[in-house]
Amino acid sequence: MIEIKGITKKFGRKPVLKGVSFAANKGEITCLIGINGVGKTTILNAIMNLTPINSGEILIDGEKLHKGSFEKVTFIPDAITMPPNMKISDAMTFMADFYQSWNQKRAEDLLTFFKLDANDRIFSLSKGNTAKVNMLLGLALDVDYLLMDEPFSGIDIFSREQIANVFTSHLVEDRGVIITTHEINDIEHLIDKAVILNEGVVLREFNAEEVREIEGKSIIDVMREVYQP
Numbered sequence: 571m572i573e574i575k576g577i578t579k580k581f582g583r584k585p586v587l588k589g590v591s592f593a594a595n596k597g598e599i600t601c602l603i604g605i606n607g608v609g610k611t612t613i614l615n616a617i618m619n620l621t622p623i624n625s626g627e628i629l630i631d632g633e634k635l636h637k638g639s640f641e642k643v644t645f646i647p648d649a650i651t652m653p654p655n656m657k658i659s660d661a662m663t664f665m666a667d668f669y670q671s672w673n674q675k676r677a678e679d680l681l682t683f684f685k686l687d688a689n690d691r692i693f694s695l696s697k698g699n700t701a702k703v704n705m706l707l708g709l710a711l712d713v714d715y716l717l718m719d720e721p722f723s724g725i726d727i728f729s730r731e732q733i734a735n736v737f738t739s740h741l742v743e744d745r746g747v748i749i750t751t752h753e754i755n756d757i758e759h760l761i762d763k764a765v766i767l768n769e770g771v772v773l774r775e776f777n778a779e780e781v782r783e784i785e786g787k788s789i790i791d792v793m794r795e796v797y798q799p
């Protein structure tokens with residue numbers, strides 16, 4: 571489990587996170603929802619220890635962050651970080667050289683799943699295919715937790731559907747996923763837990779299935795209630 575306990579973060583004098591707490595379980599998809607600038611990426615960066623927090627703590631499987639934590643968790647950013655001139659196959663080799671947790675079999679399965687050509691160069695890919703390669707490079711690592719920043723942003727409906735399908739496939743397995751988004755529509759059906767953020771705090775954290783069954787509400791219904799009371 572990833573536990574976020576009362577984390578605060580200021581950039582200069584501007585408070586961005588004012589005591590954010592939530593938990594993300596293994597085997598579940600947890601979605602951080604909030605408008606632009608609410609601090610979703612900052613939370614993912616904090617989990618990866620890429621940005622220092624001012625207070626609070628983050629635990630992964632009960633342990634405070636340490637060097638070894640990053641064998642358990644990986645971050646898939648919203649833009650690809652591989653050099654544009656690389657072929658997809660070169661990017662895969664690069665990852666295999668760099669990460670012990672690289673799983674070549676799963677990488678090849680993902681290549682087939684996304685219908686990508688390993689000989690294509692990164693710069694020549696459409697936005698949708700670039701997003702798929704980015705996803706492939708993260709999902710092919712054998713880690714317990716995956717953090718994904720806006721994986722559906724700015725890509726066409728068919729690519730979005732294909733990326734959404736990967737979450738219900740064996741390729742994600744029983745790993746824990748934290749995903750950020752400001753548009754929930756395409757992925758509502760995939761989400762186990764929703765964490766709604768506003769003005770530096772968690773407005774509501776809930777199990778999407780329970781709220782659907784018990785209260786008869788979708789995530790969007792709950793968002794309407796909390797954002798427009």
Ligand SMILES: Nc1ncnc2c1ncn2[C@@H]1O[C@H](COP(=O)(O)OP(=O)(O)OP(=O)(O)O)[C@@H](O)[C@H]1O
Pocket residue numbers: 581582586604605606607608609610611612613752
């Ligand atoms: N390195 C930084 N220096 C100063 N301010 C920053 C820095 N990184 C983020 N911020 C500010 O912190 C706030 C939260 O940013 P963050 O990127 O976490 O939001 P977000 O919810 O991910 O937004 P989006 O949906 O647009 O990606 C924003 O107001 C942003 O301008």
